[in-house]
Amino acid sequence: xxxxxxxxxxxxxxxxxxxxxxxxxxxxxxxxxxxxxxxxxxxxxxxxxxxxxxxxxxxxxxxxxxxxxxxxxxxxxxxxxxxxxxxxxxxxxxxxxxxxxxxxxxxxxxxxxxxxxxxxxxxxxxxxxxxxxxxxxxxxxxxxxxxxxxxxxxxxxxxxxxxxxxxxxxxxxxxxxxxxxxxxxxxxxxxxxxxxxxxxxxxxxxxxxxxxxxxxxxxxxxxxxxxxxxxxxxxxxxxxxxxxxxxxxxxxxxxxxxxxxxxxxxxxxxxxxxxxxxxxxxxxxxxxxxxxxxxxxxxxxxxxxxxxxxxxxxxxxxxxxxxxxxxxxxxxxxxxxxxxxxxxxxxxxxxxxxxxxxxxxxxxxxxxxxxxxxxxxxxxxxx
Numbered sequence: 260x261x262x263x264x265x266x267x268x269x270x271x272x273x274x275x276x277x278x279x280x281x282x283x284x285x286x287x288x289x290x291x292x293x294x295x296x297x298x299x300x301x302x303x304x305x306x307x308x309x310x311x312x313x314x315x316x317x318x319x320x321x322x323x324x325x326x327x328x329x330x331x332x333x334x335x336x337x338x339x340x341x342x343x344x345x346x347x348x349x350x351x352x353x354x355x356x357x358x359x360x361x362x363x364x365x366x367x368x369x370x371x372x373x374x375x376x377x378x379x380x381x382x383x384x385x386x387x388x389x390x391x392x393x394x395x396x397x398x399x400x401x402x403x404x405x406x407x408x409x410x411x412x413x414x415x416x417x418x419x420x421x422x423x424x425x426x427x428x429x430x431x432x433x434x435x436x437x438x439x440x441x442x443x444x445x446x447x448x449x450x451x452x453x454x455x456x457x458x459x460x461x462x463x464x465x466x467x468x469x470x471x472x473x474x475x476x477x478x479x480x481x482x483x484x485x486x487x488x489x490x491x492x493x494x495x496x497x498x499x500x501x502x503x504x505x506x507x508x509x510x511x512x513x514x515x516x517x518x519x520x521x522x523x524x525x526x527x528x529x530x531x532x533x534x535x536x537x538x539x540x541x542x543x544x545x546x547x548x549x550x551x552x553x554x555x556x557x558x559x560x561x562x563x564x565x566x567x568x569x570x571x572x573x574x575x576x577x578x579x580x581x582x583x584x585x586x587x588x589x590x591x592x593x594x595x596x597x598x599x600x601x602x603x604x605x606x607x608x609x610x611x612x613x614x615x616x617x618x619x620x621x622x623x624x625x626x627x628x629x630x631x632x633x634x635x636x637x638x639x640x641x642x
Contacts, residue, residue: 288596290505296493296600303602303620307628311341312608313358315629317366320499322606322627323442324490325363326619328376328477329356329609332389339631343609349382353392359608360401360435366606368499370442374485376411376477378430390431397435406441407434410461411481432462432481434489441489442501446587448487456584477611482618490603490624497597504589510536511586522581529574538567539575539582601625 310316312329330337330344332352337344343359346352356377363373377393379386390408397403409432419426445457452458464480491501510526510533512519526536541564572579603624607615610628619626 289594290591291594292591293492293502295594296502299600300493300602303623303625305616305620305626305628307610307613307616307630309631310629311631312343312629313355313362315362315366315606315608317606317627317629319365320368321604322363322366323368323371323494323501323603323624324486325367325371325373325375325606325608326482326485326615327374327607327609328611329359331378332380332387333382334380337632341631349380349387349389349392353389353396356393357396357401360397360403363606363608364401364403364437367437368494368501369438370440370491370501371437372406372441372443372485372489373433373435374409374481374489375433375435376430376481377433378427390433394433403435403437404439405433406436407460408432409434412461412463413465414463415465432485442491442503443489444487444491444504446504446506446589448484451487452484477614479614479618482615483622486605486619486622486624490605490619490622492603492623493592494601494603495595495597496599496601498595500593500595501603502592502594505591505593506587507590508537508540509585509588510582511588512581512584513586518578519581519584522575522578525575525578526571526582531571531574535567535571536582536585538564539571539579540585542568542583 308316312327330342332344332346332349334344336342343355344352346355360373367373375393377390379389381387394405394408398405411430411432413428416426416428449456449458462481462484464478467478491503493502494500495502510523512523514520514523525531571582575581604627605615605619605624606627606629607613608629610616610630612634613628616626616628
């Protein structure tokens with residue numbers, strides 16, 4: 260038997276505060292650990308090739324994630340005849356970016372994503388709305404889905420001489436996907452970044468100090484976050500299917516919160532079973548008012564689940580909702596069973612000094628860079 264097709268690992272031991280959750284029904288051969296594949300992988304590889312972001316020359320369906328920051332329109336001249344950013348009009352710039360997106364859709368695997376950092380430009384005393392134009396055309400002409408417009412906010416920035424408007428302290432990071440069923444690890448991201456189960460779409464990240472000739476340093480933290488969210492750590496080389504995190508809901512609450520602590524005490528006092536806790540979580544935050552319209556479980560559960568939930572609510576009272584915010588735990592990663600592991604691949608088609616590529620390597624992914632004006636050998640950023 261192939262060692263990558265082993266049976267699922269045993270769940271962690273139960274405690275009074277953490278009843279075991281039901282094993283998810285997965286469309287995968289088995290659930291194993293990342294370490295089971297890691298020992299068969301070579302070290303992360305970095306590949307760079309001179310070229311145009313509109314025609315990378317890369318094989319189709321060879322990349323899991325694209326993280327990039329193209330030159331903004333009418334900002335800086337990089338001295339190359341084929342460069343993007345010096346078009347005669349903003350419309351021509353947006354058209355060039357749509358050509359890029361068409362090429363990137365070709366090289367992305369079906370579960371892939373693009374995180375596109377793009378800022379706006381003042382022209383004739385007005386912002387042009389370039390990020391919004393790219394989004395509009397990507398959706399309506401390119402068939403893309405815009406999943407988020409992340410705000411990259413900065414506490415400081417370049418000096419701005421304007422006296423009749425505020426200094427710009429934010430840029431956009433547009434998350435685009437060609438399909439709805441893309442790879443996304445919100446649980447792992449939230450565990451790393453913190454601030455709730457879904458930390459939100461505003462990233463407070465200050466620019467890094469530039470030590471070289473590159474005039475637009477791209478913070479490594481932006482790349483790291485995009486990789487955590489959308490670059491699978493491992494992908495099967497046979498079927499190109501990414502390994503996805505498998506999680507269990509638990510009954511573990513934060514004892515530092517008095518409401519959570521009391522909820523666990525009541526559950527133990529009244530001998531609520533793991534089935535009771537799962538019924539609470541299936542039922543949702545509330546079974547009354549507006550919650551019935553927004554909670555996916557409310558009103559759709561079996562009679563038995565509803566009965567168990569009502570039993571739990573009778574003894575928990577107002578603490579009922581606490582268990583809907585219980586912690587989750589990772590029990591493993593999906594395993595297709597082919598036994599042909601490879602690393603996730605991150606592409607930057609405007610590689611510049613290689614911030615994306617170097618960060619991808621540090622995060623255990625293979626990295627591919629393309630650029631008309633390679634600056635990989637220059638100093639990048641300092642602490």
